Amino acid sequence: MRVVLAVGTTETATIDGISAAGADAEAMVHTPSADAEIVAYGEPIRAPVVPVSPTGTPTPALVTRAVRDLVEFDLTVVDAGLAEPTGAPTVTVGARPGGDVRDEDPVATAHGAFEAARQFGRALPDDAIYLGESIPGGTTTALGVQAALGERGGAGAGVSSSLPENPVERKREVVAEGLAASGLDEGAAAGEPKVALRRMGDPVLAVAAGTALGCLETDTAVTLAGGTQLATVAALLRHAGVDGTLELATTSFVAADPSVDLDAVADSLDLSVTVTDPAFDEGDHPAFDGYLAGEAKEGVAMGGALALARAAGVPMADVRDRVLARYRSLPDLS
Template sequence: MRVLLAAGTTDTALIEGISAAGASPELMAHTPAADAEILAYGEPTRAPVTPVSPTGCPTPAAVTRAVRETVGFDIAIVDAGLAEPTTAPTVGIGDVAPGADVREDEAVSDAGAIFDRAHGYGTSLPDDDLLIGETIPGGTTTALGVLTALGEPIGVSSSLPENPLEHKRRVVDEGLAASDLEPGACAGAPLEAIRAVGDPVQPTVAGVAAGALESGTGVTLAGGTQMIAVAALLRHAGVDAPLSIATTSFVADERGDDLEAACERLDCELTVTDPGFADHERDHVAMNRYCAGEAKEGVAMGGALSLVPDGQMADVRNQFETVCSRLGIDAEQGGQHDDEECGGD
C-alpha cells in the first residue's frame, strides 16, 4: 500500500478565524512542510515549526507517522503548492503555486493544468491500491467553496473544537461574488469551481485519483470533508469508478449523518476508524485533545488508521506516545511549543 500526501498552501488560511494550523502567518506557511517531514522522518528537520497546540494537540501527521512506524507503508509526497521548502522527498508535477485568497477573482488560475499533470502522474503509479491524503491550512474553507460552487448541499468540519461554519460560508459567498458566480453555477464544471474558490491541493488530488482509477488502481481518499469535496469534483468530472473515503471517528462524531449522506450522494464507500484514544490505558494530553475535538483529521490520518490490523491499535497508541515525545509533547503538561497550534484546517 502506498500513502500519497498532497501538501500545499492557500492564502485563504490567512483569513482571521479560518484555520487553526498556526499561530501566525509565518508559522502557518511552514505547517505542510513540517507535516511532510514528520510523515517521512518522524520529526521536522528543516521546518522551523512543530505543529503542536498550546493545549498539547499535535498535528495529525503524528498519528499517521505512528501508524507507519507500527504497520509500515510506502509514501509519496507531492508538492501541491508549498509556500516553504521541505527536506521530505517530494514529487514535482510542474510549477504549482500556492493558492490565492478565495475572495479574489481567481483562487487557482491554473487548476486545469495542475489536474492534467497530476492525472499523468496518477496513471504512472504501479500500485494496486492507493491511499491519498492532504495537508493544507484553510482546506475546509476551500472545500466548502467548491462544494457550494458545484451546488452540493454538504457542510464541512474543522480542526477547531467549535466549527466556524457561518464564518466560512461568508468567506465563500464573498469568493463567489468576486468570481461573478452563484452557488451551483459550476455544476458539471469542477475545474472552474477550483479556479474560482478552491486550492491547489484539490486539482492535485483529483488528478492523481482520476489517473490512478483510469489505470485500474483502487483509490481511497484519506480524509474528512476535504476529501468529500474531492469526491464531488471527481463525480462532476464524470469519473464514475468505485471510490472510497476513509476518515476518523472524530470527523464522524462532528458531522454525524451528514457524512454518511454525503458519501451516499457521491456513491462513495465510507470507512470510519476510531483510534481508541478515549480508552488508552494511560492519560495522555495529546489523545485527550483529539477527544475534545481538536484537529480531527488530516495528513491521511483516517486512512492510515484504517490500515491497522485488528488487535494492533493499542500498539499504534503506544507508538503515538513515542512520536509525541519525539515532538516535545509532555504526556501530562502538553506541548513545549507554546506559540503553535494544531495542524490541519
C-alpha cells in the same frame, strides 16, 4: 501500499478564525512542510515548527507516522503549492501556493496542476493507493468548491473543521464573497471541476482530484484518506464523470462531528466509508485531549492510516503507544 499526500498552502488560511492547523498564522504556513517531514522522517527536519493547534494539540501527521512505524507503507508527497521549503522528498506537478478564495482567480495553476497530477496518477504502477492532504484552511476552500459545483445545497453539503467549534458562518461568508468576486452563482461550475478548483478551491484539492482521476483511469484503486476535504475530492470526481462507488477512510472524530452528516455525504456521493476510532479516550495522555475535545479530527491521511493499521491487525493500543513515543521524541514538545 503507497500513501500519497498532497501538501500545500493558500492565503485563505490566513483569514482570522478559519483554521487550527498551526499555533498561529505565522507558524501555519509551515504546517504542510512539517507534516510531510514528520511522515517521511518522524520529525520536522527543515521546517522550523512542530505543527500544533493553538491549544497544543499535535498534528495528525504524528498519528500517520506512528502507523507507518507499525505497518510499513511507501510514502509519496506531492508538492501541491508549498510556500515554505520542506526536507521531505516531493513530486513536482507545477502547483503554486493558492491565493485568497475571496479573490477572483485564487488558483491560477489549478488546470495545469490537475492535469499534471492526473498524468502522475495514470503512471503510478500501484494496484492501490491511499490519498491524503495537508493544507491549512482546507475546509473553507472545500466549501468553496462545493458551492461552485452546486453540491452545497444537496445532502452532501457541509465541511468539518480543525476547530472544536466549526466557524461555519465565517466560512459561508468567505465563500459568498469568493463567489461574488469570481462572478459565479452557486452551481455555476457544475460539471466543470477545474473551473471550481481554480475559482473557489485550493491547489491541494486540484492535485488530489487529478491524482485520483488518473489512478482510477488506469485501474489503480484509490482510497480517499480524510474527511470532508477528501469527500469534496469525491464530488470533484463525480463532476469529472467518475462512476462507481468510491472509498473514503476517515476518523471517528469526523464521523462524530455534529456539523457534518457523514452518512448523508456518503449516500449523496456513493461513498463506501470506513471509520476508524483510535480510542484516544483510553490513551490517558494530554496529547490526545485535543482530539477528544474535537480539535484537528483529521488530516495527513490519519483516517486512512488508522484503517491500514486495523486491516493489518495492529491493536489501537499499539498505535497510541507509538503516537506517544513519537510525540515525546519531537523537538520542543518533549
